[in-house]
Amino acid sequence: MACRITELVLDCREPERLARFWCEVLGFVVLGREDDDIEIGPPEGSGGLQPTLLLSRSEDPKNGKLRLHFDLNATDRDQDAELERLLAAGARPADIGQTGQESWYVLADPEGNEFCLLRTRVS
Template sequence: MGCRLSELILDCRDPELLAGFWCAVLGYTVLDREEGGVEIGPPEGFGGIAPTIIFSPTREPKRGRLRLHWDVSPTDRDQDAELERLLELGATRADVGQTGEESWFVLADPEGNEFCLLRTRIRPARP
């Protein structure tokens, strides 16, 4: 293997807001704060199985759909229960042209960044 994803960087208007949201969604913790940005990741920190996420501050608003989006899968509950949990955390339903027949839900985080909640339950990413 040549490379592995180690970090994902997302420009956003409110790094603290998104860090809190995504920590709750993924079970991550805040690993670092630097120059207005916030890095979150699994409790074991950088370099583990799952990549860390850096929320980097920008003044520019989001324009249109993201060219890259995240898919998340439930780990300890079914899709319907996870959907309710994500909505309670501040996710909103998003319409990107889906038919309604999909096996996933399209959602948006508090800044409108789209992500999908898949049906398949997977094991947590822990070593």
């Protein structure tokens, strides 16, 4: 039997702020809190196909581009409409050296963690 990714841990300075942002972006809800850490995930809870996200308080500064990032696909609108929604939620454009010819957008969450918005819509 193989392993499965069940949760992703993102160190951050303000777990509450990032929980609000990522819950809005992903349609997640707060699943639990322990000390300053917040776990968010799909409304049906943990254990499903989608991993949860644990936002773990850390005072360590973010140095450079993340070595692992999220790729997102819109589920109910086209890429441009989803880009507008993400920007309104607090995302901002990020420059990691892209050429401008990419079919995706590189964005950053409120703490500067990069993620990409891909073109394809998924169900």
